[in-house]
Amino acid sequence: MLGCRSADRDAAAAAAIREDVPGAAVAVLEVDVADLSSVRNAVRALDGQPLGALVCNAGVQITRGAQRSHRWVRATFATNHLGHFALIRALLGQLVEPARIALVSSGTHLGPLRSFEVPAPRWEDPRALADPALSSLGGSGRDGPVRYSTSKLANIYTAYELARRGARSADRGQRLRSGADAGDRAGARLPRGDSASPRANRPAAGACGSRHPAGRSSRSRPDLADHRPVVGRVSGGYFAGRELSRSSAECYDETHAQELWEVSDELVS
Numbered sequence: 001m002l003g004c005r006s007a008d009r010d011a012a013a014a015a016a017i018r019e020d021v022p023g024a025a026v027a028v029l030e031v032d033v034a035d036l037s038s039v040r041n042a043v044r045a046l047d048g049q050p051l052g053a054l055v056c057n058a059g060v061q062i063t064r065g066a067q068r069s070h071r072w073v074r075a076t077f078a079t080n081h082l083g084h085f086a087l088i089r090a091l092l093g094q095l096v097e098p099a100r101i102a103l104v105s106s107g108t109h110l111g112p113l114r115s116f117e118v119p120a121p122r123w124e125d126p127r128a129l130a131d132p133a134l135s136s137l138g139g140s141g142r143d144g145p146v147r148y149s150t151s152k153l154a155n156i157y158t159a160y161e162l163a164r165r166g167a168r169s170a171d172r173g174q175r176l177r178s179g180a181d182a183g184d185r186a187g188a189r190l191p192r193g194d195s196a197s198p199r200a201n202r203p204a205a206g207a208c209g210s211r212h213p214a215g216r217s218s219r220s221r222p223d224l225a226d227h228r229p230v231v232g233r234v235s236g237g238y239f240a241g242r243e244l245s246r247s248s249a250e251c252y253d254e255t256h257a258q259e260l261w262e263v264s265d266e267l268v269s
Contacts, residue, residue: 001051003042005032005058033058033083034075036268043090051094055102056084056155061148073130073267076144080151082130085158085261086268103159106152107240108145110248121150123256126263129154156238156247157257158264163236164254165261 002017004010010028017026031042033056060079073082088101095101111120119142128134129150137143238247250256 001027001029001046003029003031003058005030005034005038031087033087034060034079036078036083036086039083039086039090043087046091046094048094050096051091051099052096053100053102054088054091054095055104056087057104058083059104059106059151062144074132074135074147076147076151077129077154080148081154081158082264082267084155085264088158088162089265089268101159101162103155105155105159105238106149108149109153109156109251111149118149119146121153121250122146123150123153123250126154126260130263130267153248153250154260156251157253157260159238160236160251161254161257161261164257166235 002010002013004013007028007030010030014026014028018024029042029045030038032038058079060076062076084103108118109121112118122137124136125134128136129147137147234244237244238251239245
């Protein structure tokens with residue numbers, strides 16, 4: 001099942017897959033994660049269909065200005081984090097054992113020395129990350145990349161918090177695993193990372209990241225949604241390519257992760 005905000009591009013991608021893999025069963029789903037009403041419509045269209053994995057791959061980097069999404073939410077935060085959060089939240093009940101959730105993050109969360117000079121994240125109250133009127137970040141050319149790297153930190157917070165909550169919810173009778181892979185900017189070879197999260201019936205594992213060319217990480221992305229070693233045994237981990245690695249120290253701030261989860265829950269409710 002391919003989700004895309006453009007029906008034409010979604011159909012073209014599905015056709016390309018069928019050409020490369022004759023007989024592949026590919027369906028398409030129109031969804032714009034920057035628009036919460038579109039996310040809700042997509043969930044309704046799935047109509048309770050059982051899912052074995054969910055890969056949250058959409059991402060945008062706006063270098064100038066503080067553009068907003070279809071609501072008042074900042075476009076970068078809405079696309080890179082909030083829409084994915086809403087999709088995960090709505091589809092948890094449709095994931096079947098042993099499900100995996102993969103969130104696409106980025107090595108940019110590690111800061112400029114590890115991410116080809118992309119500015120480091122600047123964490124603030126999640127409400128400020130969502131609302132340009134509350135944020136300390138403006139519309140300068142530098143603030144745009146900071147918003148991007150901060151949204152990639154939010155992906156990892158979400159994966160780790162999802163793992164912790166899954167570990168505490170063994171009564172669901174599900175084994176959930178989730179992870180994050182990295183975003184990429186056109187024409188650039190940014191570091192890519194993958195982060196995996198929850199299995200509801202056992203504690204979450206650690207997380208990490210390192211630098212790899214975009215192509216290598218893109219090829220590893222399907223592995224994150226699969227259930228095989230090493231990825232299959234890990235919950236709440238960060239992967240660079242196929243390698244379990246370590247994300248930045250900031251990623252392990254459970255207070256920030258919990259706050260992000262709770263505020264995101266309010267925003268999508």
